[in-house]
Amino acid sequence: MDKIPILRMGPFLLVTIQVDLYDRLALTLEADLVQMVQKTSARGVLIDISAVSIVDSFMGRIIGNIASMSKILDAETVVVGMQPAVAITLIELGLPLKGVYTALNMEKGMNLLKSMIDTSGDDEDTDLSDDDISTE
Amino acid sequence: MDKIPILRMGPFLLVTIQVDLYDRLALTLEADLVQMVQKTSARGVLIDISAVSIVDSFMGRIIGNIASMSKILDAETVVVGMQPAVAITLIELGLPLKGVYTALNMEKGMNLLKSMIDTSGDDEDTDLSDDDISTE
Incomplete structure (x- = not known):
């Protein structure tokens, strides 16, 4: 199990981090994710x-990288389910996760993403709100 | 990271198995999951x-157990994303995962669950189809 699975849910991708992100795994995740965003x-x-109960500067940087990469491919990144201790550590490490949106849990994160898509005012059908989570 | 996170998505719970399910972790997952189903x-x-690229009889049994436990709490279980090699191994081990629904990927699995809820004909609002994934 040397890969972190990326699940597709309508217009969104979901990644659950359950293991320590050592170098190679993190790079694989970055590469897989941008490919999936494009595909x-x-x-x-x-x-x-x-x-994740312990975070270090490497992991903070990886999350920031993923957000930046996704952003230039026109996808927003939302980090959900952060434990209080992790938030404390990130700030103490001087990593405020700039450019990364956060939400308390999965459902709130998904609602946030949907509201961002809805208000982005692009040429797509704006009635994405609930439907596309499941049907696309 | 001695726990497998359980994500709530509307009326469904999502579990992504990324690590080997050794004894204690599997029992914790079973207990957490039934509690979450109830809560x-x-x-x-x-x-x-x-x-999961390698499966053994223990893991097959755990998945069967989870499905049975969920079933008596009125929740259906769908296993998604099974690799071909895993399917081969399960059958060769004599574990056809009875009582467990399977689907090729996450989206198909979610559609299957939704169709099951829709046709269960209970006293709930039957217009669950797309909405409740996100809003409930």
Whole structure:
């Protein structure tokens, strides 16, 4: 199990981080994710870190990288389920996760992404709100 | 990271298995999952095993157990993302995963769960189809 699975849910991609992100795994995740964003035309990336209890500067940087990469492919990144201790550590490390949206849990994160898509005012059908989670 | 996170998505719970399910972790997952089903009144459980490349009889049994436990709490279980090699191994081990629904990927699994809820003909609002994934 040397890969972190990326799940597609309508216009979004979901990644659940459950293991320590060592170098190679993190790079693989970055590469897989940008490829999936491009392949599926995803509009958002949800990263669940509720199982992460210890964070270091490397992991903080990886999350920032993923957000930046997704952003230039027109997908927003939302980090969900952060434990309080992780938030404390990130700030103490001087990593405020700039450019990364956060939400308390998965559902709130998905609603945030949907509201961002809805208000982005592009040429797509704006009635994406609930439908596309499941049907696209 | 000694726990597998359980994500709530509307009326469903999502579990992504990325690590080897040794004894204690599997028992913790079973216990957490039934508690979550009860707490959130979930109607379905999605287990993503796309990251699992090797399966043994223990893991097959755990998945069967989870499905049976969820079933008596009125939630259906769908296993998604099974790799071909895993399907071969399960059958060769004599574990055809009875009582467990399977689907090729996450989206198909979610559609299957939704169709099951829709046709269960209970006293709930039957217009669950797309909305409740996100809003409930």
